[in-house]
Amino acid sequence: MSEVACRALPVLSRGFYDRPVQLVARELLGKWLFREWAPGVLLGGRIVEAEAYLAENDSANHAFRGRTRRNASMFGPPGHAYVYAIHTRYCLNVVTEAEGVPSAVLIRALEPLSGVETMQQLRGACPLRELARGPGKLCQALGIDRRLDGWDLTLGQTLWLADSADAISADRILVGPRIGVTSAKELPLRFFLANCPFVSGHRRGLPLSASPHSRP
DNA sequence: AAAACGATCTACT
DNA sequence: GTAGATCGTTTTG
Numbered sequence: 001m002s003e004v005a006c007r008a009l010p011v012l013s014r015g016f017y018d019r020p021v022q023l024v025a026r027e028l029l030g031k032w033l034f035r036e037w038a039p040g041v042l043l044g045g046r047i048v049e050a051e052a053y054l055a056e057n058d059s060a061n062h063a064f065r066g067r068t069r070r071n072a073s074m075f076g077p078p079g080h081a082y083v084y085a086i087h088t089r090y091c092l093n094v095v096t097e098a099e100g101v102p103s104a105v106l107i108r109a110l111e112p113l114s115g116v117e118t119m120q121q122l123r124g125a126c127p128l129r130e131l132a133r134g135p136g137k138l139c140q141a142l143g144i145d146r147r148l149d150g151w152d153l154t155l156g157q158t159l160w161l162a163d164s165a166d167a168i169s170a171d172r173i174l175v176g177p178r179i180g181v182t183s184a185k186e187l188p189l190r191f192f193l194a195n196c197p198f199v200s201g202h203r204r205g206l207p208l209s210a211s212p213h214s215r216p
Numbered sequence: 217a218a219a220a221c222g223a224t225c226t227a228c229t
Numbered sequence: 230g231t232a233g234a235t236c237g238t239t240t241t242g
Binding site: 088178 | 221
Binding site for chain 3: 088
């Protein structure tokens with residue numbers, strides 16, 4: 001996809017994020033994530049995997065025990081980034097729901113579609129299917145680090161999300177438990193595309209219609 | 217000041 | 230499947 005065509009896609013607005021976090025996580029599948037790495041260099045692709053972290057009764061949420069310096073972005077307005085470090089990597093979340101309500105969606109994997117050569121340089125030579133498969137790899141491929149924590153994703157600059165030209169049909173969406181969490185691991189809050197080679201971790205899941213938790 | 221903890225990843229069996 | 234690397238952040242003393 002050309003840079004001109006990418007920039008023509010409508011930027012997701014504040015209202016998209018100001019809704020229940022599970023709904024946002026599910027609807028993020030198929031949306032574009034863009035990173036302007038350098039003037040004229042757009043990195044990104046379409047989201048194929050995302051996890052919701054609830055503001056209430058979710059002990060896996062970084063904000064479960066209240067506000068700290070690290071998680072402050074989660075308490076801000078919706079539509080901003082929450083970027084944190086884990087081990088030697090970073091993870092990108094989008095903040096949802098009203099200001100003061102610390103819910104967010106972890107972006108776990110992308111289908112790489114723009115700036116692939118630059119992303120391969122940032123990741124080190126690796127197959128296309130491993131370029132952004134996993135939240136840490138995704139951030140490495142897009143050059144995302146803690147400096148982008150708190151970034152306003154509705155500006156359409158530097159880091160933003162955009163609607164795709166064609167939507168994902170509901171029957172391609174599967175739901176399952178989140179990956180890597182040590183508590184509240186049973187909650188079906190991970191949304192991903194069926195039969196997608198760019199999805200990370202476990203590929204098995206239930207159809208959206210079969211999981212009551214997935215229907216806000 | 218020290219200890220403990222991962223929303224991860226890679227390598228290996 | 231499991232083990233271990235590795236380090237910023239949080240918690241504890």
